[in-house]
Amino acid sequence: MxxxxxxxxxxxxxxxxxxxxxxxxxxxxxxxxxxxxxxxxxxxxxxxxxxxxxxxxxxxxxxxxxxxxxxxxxxxxxxxxxxxxxxxxxxxxxxxxxxxxxxxxxxxxxxxxxxxxxxxxxxxxxxxxxxxxxxxxxxxxxxxxxxxxxxxxxxxxxxxxxxxxxxxxxxxxxxxxxxxxxxxxxxxxxxDKELCELLNWKDKIKKIKTILFFWNKRDLTLPGRATALTSLIMSRRITTNNSVYRKILTNEGCLMVTLAENASLKTDASVSSILGKQVYKADCSNAHLTHIPDFPKSIKVVILDNNLITTIPDYHFRNNSKLCNISLMNNKLKVLKKDAFYGAYNLIELTLYNNEIKDVDEKFFKSIPALKYLNIKKNHFDWLKLNITFPYSLQTLRMDFKILEQDHMVDSFKGLINLKTLDISGLSGECECKTMTPETFRTIPNLIHLDISACKISYIYRGTLKFMSNLTFLDASFNFCLKFAGAENITYDLKTTSIKILKLNKIHRTFEPDTIVLKSHIRNLRHTNLTELHMDSNRIQLFEKGALSSLPLTNSLFRFKIEASNVSENSLAYLDFGFNLFYSWIGPLLTYKKLIHLDLSNNFCSNVSKDFFKSSPNLKSLLIHNNLLGFVLIDDMHGEILQHIPKLEVLNLADNRIPYLPYNFFKFQTMLKEINIGGNLLDDLSFQISHMQNLSHLDLSKNRFSSLNSTARGQLETITKSNPNLTVNLSDNPLICSCDTIQFIKWMSQTKIKFTKLQSYKCKLYNGNTELLKEPKRNRYQSSLRKKCDNEEYEYDAFISYEEEDAVFVHNHLLSNLEEDAKLKLCIHKRDFQPGKDIAANITFEIHNSRHVVAVLSQTYLESYWCLFEYNMARMESIYSRNCENMFILVSLVDLSALNLPLCVLEKVHKQSYIEYPNDPLGNTLFWDKLKEVLK
Known part of the structure; x- marks a missing residue:
């Protein structure tokens, strides 16, 4: 069908x-x-x-x-x-x-x-x-x-x-x-066509580059490369199809762009009148024309670039009142007569770049009063001597600029009150102005964009730019005699502008010695809104200490990637990249086969690829401490990041915010002698080290270890069989001396492993006190712990977890029935918490010292941060300190709906029963009797 x-x-x-x-x-x-x-x-x-x-x-x-x-x-x-x-x-x-x-x-x-x-x-x-x-x-x-x-x-x-x-x-x-x-x-x-183009193409180009980069790594044959391009790149739709426009090639060699009759648009009467057979644009570039063709009245845009046109006849555009853009770039024009553009009253853009114009009639611009854009660079006339008056409407001016006598500067840009962009760069034209004074640009204070690059400037006086309050872009590059000392006056003036982008590229000669950037050169930029500062190709040898810190804090992102690096054959053995901002290590570092020591510490790096160390097989010492590698190392389940450096002997991973390392992270490191993983977030030695028979020092200091479990202890004992001189640093860890850790404490007193800084080890006892874990006291700790574990003594019979809105029930009913009648000792936060102590610490400590936890459940309880904190601390106490003992008693003041319960509470409700408070005389008696029985 x-x-x-x-x-x-x-x-x-x-x-x-x-x-x-x-x-x-x-x-x-x-x-x-x-x-x-x-x-x-x-x-x-x-x-x-x-x-x-x-x-x-x-x-x-x-x-x-x-x-x-x-x-x-x-x-x-x-x-x-x-x-x-x-x-x-x-x-x-x-x-x-x-x-x-x-x-x-x-x-x-x-x-x-x-x-x-x-x-x-x-x-x-x-x-x-x-x-x-x-x-x-x-x-x-x-x-x-x-x-x-x-x-x-x-x-x-x-x-x-x-x-x-x-x-x-x-x-x-x-x-x-x-x-x-x-x-x-x-x-x-x-x-905004430029923004649209950027948004439409940026991601596509990025994806294509990524695909090409990936396939370029493979050793493809020539047919294979062709297949990859055809199937992966050419198959992607990167252009659009038809449009409103239709193109016709004329006998003159011009490509006429008209509007299609069958454009797929539905419009009202007014808009559809646009869609006739009008000629919108004529592209006559590269047509070897010696004269300008006649154009229809409807023409809007004319492009006559790269031809042999020598003159513009008077009144040639008399019928083209709709003409708004014409370009005559790269032609042979000699003269601009006053009536050359007579009739083109609505002309907005005029480009006469790179012609042979020697004479311009002083009334030339009177016939084009609406002109906003003018490019007359690379011509053969001195516009000052010709006494030319530009139209007041001009907003963008690109021109040659040769000023040898300062007296001429006073009226240089007279009347251009609407000028926003001035380009006098010698890179795209001719510019020579050895000195710039406050008079140079005095008559154009509304500039937003100023390009004075390659103008042979030797000195710029203070005040030259001071009055340009709207200036956001300034390019003073390629003025080799200016130097950073001369640029100081520029930065001084920019305080009163709106500068965002400043370019000072190559303002020193190539082989000039002692290129130093002082604080005085750029300190005035602190008081600006600068977002980009370009100082390329200056061969800067030194920044004075504190110079860069004087820049404004707009987007201070001095961050760089280390991408594939290919250096010619070398014998480099020691490489120090420390104290930089290499935030992503992509690599690989090619041709570093003799590298032995690599320092990448203090770089704020949060990403390292699995190929980064691929070409450094002889690396023995790797210092990558004080970064942010904890974000990426936790996902390296098979040890692929370090797989290419099996000869590694020294590794420093300290201060990287590592919460966990996979078991096989060090799978290929059998020759390690020193590992420093101090200053991280580890609470368990989860990674394999037993295969490191040469390991002599393991630094686990400043982590979150409360003890070492039996698996970790077993790995360390395995290493001591081949290396009896093994040392371990557990200083500045929150070690706990409790029933659960008694085997760990006993092991510390019996093992042959040497614990560095043992005299500073602190251990938290069951009563909350913290004491130094010194060798002479070992027996006392063990004896005290055994007594605690055998007798199961608790300060409170129950810790009462409740929300403040349920305080009436707790104080009027619960306390009178359980404390006064049953003689039970209860912990109530308002009454029994230690003053001045952190709330979280109080909660954790008192739950640890209570036999049971009674949670008074209500809707407000389930919405309270601190109530759920107490609830979760009690769960942790039950799981990790009491071997999953059932210490919870849930008392519900309202009907519990599974839809409203957090998962942690719902789990307990499903696994264990709870007591509902009946709130009636007969049921209350039975309720309190049952609760007393459970608590006793």
């Missing part, structure tokens, strides 16, 4: 619908929307783009409504019956090599279908606000009739051209406002 329908669907379905129709592509719509936005913006028309998002469009539309619409349009009963079949539990088969596959059921939502079949976005262009309101009236009627709903939270409106929309108007529509960029079917479109 689908094969029969596919040939007639293009005639039945409107051309506005492009998805899944033979000969159409859904990407055409995206391209058309993009191009139409460009047309509206260039013509400065009033228009609005409305993005309508339907709420679950394929679920909420009433099927009866769909059939009714088809019937009203005029489809017959037979066709209607076909369509209804698709909505009634259908099966489908695929024809492959002349045979039908086994039929499969087609569910309501087919996960294998083309994703664009589920696109429900509707994009509407309107030319005025009245049309916007009418559009939503129609949408509301459609919603009422069909059952479909408009998701106003996701629907957007963007004003285009001269259009604008106020907040009050937006509130009435109840949709979102989109400023510059929006997304249509995964493609960014909008008024």
């Amino acid at each position: 689908s094969n029969r329908l596919k040939f007639v669907l293009p005639k039945l379905v409107s051309s506005f619908r492009t998805c899944c129709i033979l000969g159409r592509d859904i990407a055409d719509t995206t391209s058309s929307i993009r191009d139409l936005i460009e047309i509206i913006e260039n013509d400065d028309l009033e228009a609005y783009l409305i993005k309508v998002d339907q709420e679950k469009a394929f679920d909420k539309v009433d099927h009866d409504y769909l059939f009714l619409v088809l019937e009203k349009i005029g489809f017959g009963p037979k066709f209607m019956q076909w369509i209804k079949i698709f909505y009634n539990n259908i099966n489908s088969s695929v024809k492959c090599n002349g045979f039908l596959t086994k039929s499969v059921n087609i569910p309501k939502s087919n996960v294998n279908a083309k994703i664009f079949q589920h696109a429900d976005d509707t994009n509407i262009f309107t030319s005025n606000k009245k049309s916007v309101n009418e559009t939503f009236k129609v949408l509301n009627l459609y919603s009422e009739a069909s059952g479909a709903k408009i998701n106003r939270q996701k629907s957007e409106i963007m004003s285009l051209g001269s259009g604008s929309i106020t907040d009050s108007e937006l509130d009435k529509l109840q949709i979102q406002k989109c400023e510059n960029v929006t997304k249509v079917l995964g493609i960014y479109v909008g008024k």
Whole structure:
């Protein structure tokens, strides 16, 4: 049936619908929307783009409504019956090599279908606000009739051209406002073309580079490389299809861009008038033209670059009042006469770069009063001597700049009050101005972007830039005689500007000695909003101490990756990268086969790849302490990070926030002699070390060890059989002397292992006191622990965990029945906690000293942070200190619903019974008797 329908669907379905129709592509719509936005913006028309998002469009539309619409349009009963079949539990088969596959059921939502079949976005262009309101009236009627709903939270409106929309108007529509960029079917479109291009291409290029980098590592044959490119790169869709534009090559060699007649857009009358057969753009570049062709009245953009044009005839553009952009770059123009652009009153951009212009009529710019962009670089005239007056409307000026006499500077840019960008760079033109004074740019105080690179500047006086309060970009690079001492006056002036990007690249000569950056050179930048500072190619030898710290703290990200490094064959044995900001070690470090010692400490690194040490097989000493490697090492289940350095003897992993190391992390390190894992978050020696027969020192200091379990002790004893001089450092760990750790304490007194700094070891006793764990006292500790473990003495019979709102029940009922009547000793936080002691410490200590924990459950209890903290501390006490002994008694003041219980509480409720408080005289007596019995 689908094969029969596919040939007639293009005639039945409107051309506005492009998805899944033979000969159409859904990407055409995206391209058309993009191009139409460009047309509206260039013509400065009033228009609005409305993005309508339907709420679950394929679920909420009433099927009866769909059939009714088809019937009203005029489809017959037979066709209607076909369509209804698709909505009634259908099966489908695929024809492959002349045979039908086994039929499969087609569910309501087919996960294998083309994703664009589920696109429900509707994009509407309107030319005025009245049309916007009418559009939503129609949408509301459609919603009422069909059952479909408009998701106003996701629907957007963007004003285009001269259009604008106020907040009050937006509130009435109840949709979102989109400023510059929006997304249509995964493609960014909008008024900001540069931003759209960046967003559309950045991820694609990154993915392609990643794929190429990966496959480039493989030793592929030439056919293999071709296959990889064809299947992995060329198969990716990286361009769009059709658009509103249609291109025609003329006899003149110009590529005329017109507007297509069948653009896939539905518009109102005003906007559709744009879509005639008007010529929008003419590209006549590289056509070997010696004269300028005639252009139609509708022309907007003319490109005549790289030709042989020598003159612009007077009145040539007299009929081109809509012309807004013309480029005559790289031609042979000699003269600019006053009527050269007569008639082009709306010209906005003019590019005359790299011509042979020697003379310009002083009234040349009077015929183009709306000019905003002008590029007249690389020509043969002195604009000062010609007494040229630029139009006041000019916003961007790119020109050559040769000033040898300071007197001429006073009127250099007279009248350019709207100028925002000035480019006089010698890199793209000619510039010579050995000295700049406060008079140089005095008449253009509103500059935002200033490029004075390669202008042979030797000195800039203070005050030259001071009055440019809007200046955000300054490039003074390639002024070799300026030096950092000369740049000090620049940074001094920038305090009063809005500077964000400053470029001072190569302002020293290449082989000039003693290139030092002093604090005085850049200290004034602290008082700016600078986000980027470029000082490339200055061969800087030294920064004065404290110089970099004087930079503003806008985005101080001095962070770098260590990527693949290939140094020519070398005998490098010692490499110190310590105290830098190499935050990611990707590598591999190639051609470092003789490297023995590597120091990467103090780098704030949180990522190291499994190939980083691949080319350093002879490494013996690795210092990587004081980083953030705990985030990545915990995932190295098979020891792949260190697998390439089996000869390692010294490893320092201290201060890396490591909470845990996998068992096989040191799988390939059999020759290790010293391991320092101090200053981390380890509470268990979970990794294998028993195979390290040469291990002589293991530093576990400043971690979270309360003891060493039997497995860890066994590993250490195995090592002592081959190396009796093994030393272990357990200092500054919260060691515990309790019933659970008595075997650990006994082992410490009996083992042959030497414990460094033993005199400083502290041990927390069962009564909460902390004492030094010194050798002479070992027997006393063991005796005290045995007594504690044998008698099971507790200070309290029960710790009462309750929320403050349940205090009436606790104080009026629970205490009187259990303490006064039953003579039980209870711990109540308000009464029995030690003053001045940390709350968490009080809770942990008193739970440890209580035989039972009574949790008074209520809704407020389950929502209280401290109540759940007490509950979880009691769970930990039960699991780790009392061998999973049942010490919990749950008292429920309300009906417990499994939906409202946290998982930790629900687990206890399922495994153990709880007591409900009946709150009636007869039931209360039985309740208290039962509770007393359990607690005693």
